Amino acid sequence: MKRLFRRLYSDYLMPSRLPEYEVLLRDAAEHGYAQVSVRDFLRPPPAQGRAPTIVHRHDIDSDLRTAARMFACEVRHGVRSSFYFRLSTLDFGLMRDIEDYGSEASYHFEEIATFAKRQHIKDADEVRRHLPAIREEFAANLRRIEEGLGVKLRTVASHGDFANRRLKLINNEILADDTLRARCGIACETYDSALLDKFDLYISDRPPPQLYHPMSPHAALGRYRSICLLTHPVQWETNWRDTTRCNLRRLAEGLTW
Known part of the structure; x- marks a missing residue:
């Protein structure tokens, strides 16, 4: 019961935390x-470090x-950041x-989870056998976003879906392929150890x-x-309409997978 109440609170009753975000941006600037x-x-750091x-x-x-409101808050404070959009949240106007x-506006990818749900595959080894096709789907989606945005995407971020948790197979396994990275011009995936170690x-x-x-x-x-x-x-921030849509979609996907 406590878990259900917390979910209802965070989805529908929570006051906006955007004022807290604004305070955080300001305080971080004041701390240098x-x-x-x-x-x-x-990018390489300056010579002085x-x-x-x-x-x-x-x-x-x-x-x-809320993504647009967070961006507007950052503009007010002169902050730069990275926004990673799923296919279901693409908004080329906001991204431009x-x-x-x-x-930075880029891609929050999830082709492994999408493929597994679409093909009703619940075995991780079976999904891996389809990785060549999944990687081609990723490359095509990335290309489509770049064409719509008019920008070459250099970094991408793996999305974590309920299907990944059930499969115990993360989406960034797609990019465990140096040839694909080179072909797509990807410098970094946000869970790369080379980035996280910094x-x-x-x-x-x-x-x-x-x-x-x-x-x-x-x-x-x-x-x-x-x-x-x-x-x-x-x-x-709560968004009743969007949260309800996402919850219903998640329920439908769970029932049909």
Whole structure:
């Protein structure tokens, strides 16, 4: 019962946390942190060394309305960040605004989970046998997004779906292929160890009451020089219509898979 109440609260009753996000951006700047995208973070640091840095990564699993509000908040504070969009959340207008501002808009991919659900495959080894076809589907989707956006995508982020958890097979296995990465021009996937090892602390937001794991970014300021903060719009503001649509879609997929 407690778990159900928490889910209802986070989906439909939680007050907006966007004022907290604005405070975080301001406080990070006051502590002397550069606030940048994944793409910018991967560029070579200046000769004098990198300033304390927060890399802002947003996974747009759902709720484009809140994603746009988070972006507007960042514009007010001069912050750059990375927004990763699923096929189901693509919004080329918003993505072009993000790129024109100097932040990064890219792809939150999930072809392994999509293929498994579409083909009603529940065995990880069977899915792996189809990886060549899945990789081609990924490449085609990436190309379509690049054409729609008019920008070459250099970094991408793997999405975690309920199907991945059941299969115990993550979507970024698609990119365990150097030839595919080279062909697609991908410099980094956000779970690459070469990227993660550059951070002193990796923080992800969580539903209430936890809010963050392993600690609050507010508490991390001044204690860690290099921080990656992963956020999801759905954790920051309720959107009844979009959340209900996503919950019904998740239910339908679970029943038909």
